[in-house]
Amino acid sequence: MGSSRLKSRRRQDLGSKWARVAIAIFSTVGVIDTGSITLNKWGLIGTLNCPGGLGGCDKVLNSPWGTLIQSNNYSIPLSLMGFISYFLILLMAALPLLPILNNQKNNISKVAWWGSFYISTSTFIFSLILISIMIFKINAFCFFCLLSCLISLLLLILNVFGGGWEDYGKLFFRGFVVSVAVLLSGLIWSSSVDPSTKQVSNNIQGIPPAVVTISSPEKINLAEHLTKEGAVMYNAYWCPHCHDQKEMFGKEAAKKLNLVECAKDGFNNKRELCEAKGITGFPSWEINGSIDSGVKSLKELAELSNYKNTKDF
Template sequence: MTSTRLADRLTTRRRSDTGNRWLRVAMAVLATVGVIDTATITLERWGLLGELSCPGGAHGCQKVLASPWGTVLGQPLSLYGLLAYGAVLILALLPLVLRGENRARIGPLSWWGLLLLSTGMTVFSLVLMGVMVFKIQAFCPFCVLSACLSLVLFVLSLVGGEWPDRGQLIFRVVLLALLVLLAGLGWSTAVGRPESSLGKGVPIPVTSPSTPATIALAEHLSRTGARMYSAYWCPHCHDQKELFGKEAAAKLTVIECAPDGRDSQAELCSTKNIQGYPSWEINGKLDSGVKPLARLAEMSGFKAGGE
């Protein structure tokens, strides 16, 4: 009788190990997709890849990624997502490559790590979806994909782990979810859209001083019909203006593309198919991203000391 029970337990354990193995493989595959997704966004934000185009012709990706919520501590938010997916990938695969006592010891701990990590990722992704819909008011398929991956990883980790104490499981998950939710809501509220002292929908004033060279370049750009397509809430647009300085930036021809921005020309921006801010139109050609002043001079044919 005892030997029969032991055999049944071993058979059940083998089936459980086999099922867990396939769940780990599935999680590793999903995490790899997440790594590719977030790495692509990160490299684009670092300027190492060309501008991303939303699948299906949507135009919200650049608006979402270039928003104030797209950067944390000076780095793209996607970088932190990349690190999280990388951690999931390691936790999912590590017990599969270990053997013996190490595998038996690491296995249960890795399920806890996968569950808690995916819980935090899922809750924070929900916060980001709320920001995208209600504050940025744009649609980014790359961000939605990441949120869906986080949710599926959470479900798989919940199913895959062996949880003898369900009370402890629920307590830890709910506690972590609440902490991440409160932190995420606090962060999203604190970041907000930068408001100008001049009123809603007006860009933050430029404070850096101009030089005779930057003023001359700005006058040349304006005189030759160059345009800078911008959004009042866009931090990169503000960075571009700061390169010129206060006096020079005032001489630029700046087109406000945000529908709720002051003096908005959103229809013109839509006609021009503006997908990222800032975007420069020089000599009839569009080029997006913050440009060094030397590059703008080259693109517009500006010669220091004369036309």
């Protein structure tokens, strides 16, 4: 009887081996998913093949919520946080399965299950916040974001039902505390980067609203090429289409464009030049001596200016 009880307790501590294997598989998919996004944001790989349309993925991943830290020298995409989370879950699932750690298997297994539970709970709650932002704020569809949310949910379910927990009351209480902490932190962060909360500071007479999307290296290269070739974008600070055009480039690339303010009450305006050029619509692009009005796609601008580099915008 004593031996049977001890065997049951050991099995309970170790949890389900098959659940660990499943967690390792799903977390590997998560590592690939978030790792691909991170490498793409850093310009180390080309365009991602996004089911449901690349435009939606590009809009979501280049939104203000797609970057955790941004400076002139480097950027840390939010996907890197997801990559680290999935990698740690993969590590915790794999460690107890290593034969070399058999002597400490029980202790390592218990710590690994708790660690995996905390991280998968945090990842799932944060994914829900991001999905809400994607739907209600960005108004776009991103397959990679939905995949990450689904993976985090599956990992949480596998942790709850495969961990061999002795006290589910303790498990759910800790899960609730972690969920509330992540939810509050996530909402504070999302509000701090929400461009709509900064709209008042940008609503100054004569000053265009700030560009908030993040530029990829390809977009910066195109902006530098356009300026080098003498391309000019004529715009007005109050023009929403002009703002949309600059948002396509992102804030880093937009700073490198040759922009001419045409509004009479615009800051540093060159009204006389605009009139001399016959500018009547905004935005208007002057490329290779030809002036054409209307918002242009980045690929169209690349073709008009004979841009030879990669066009993975």
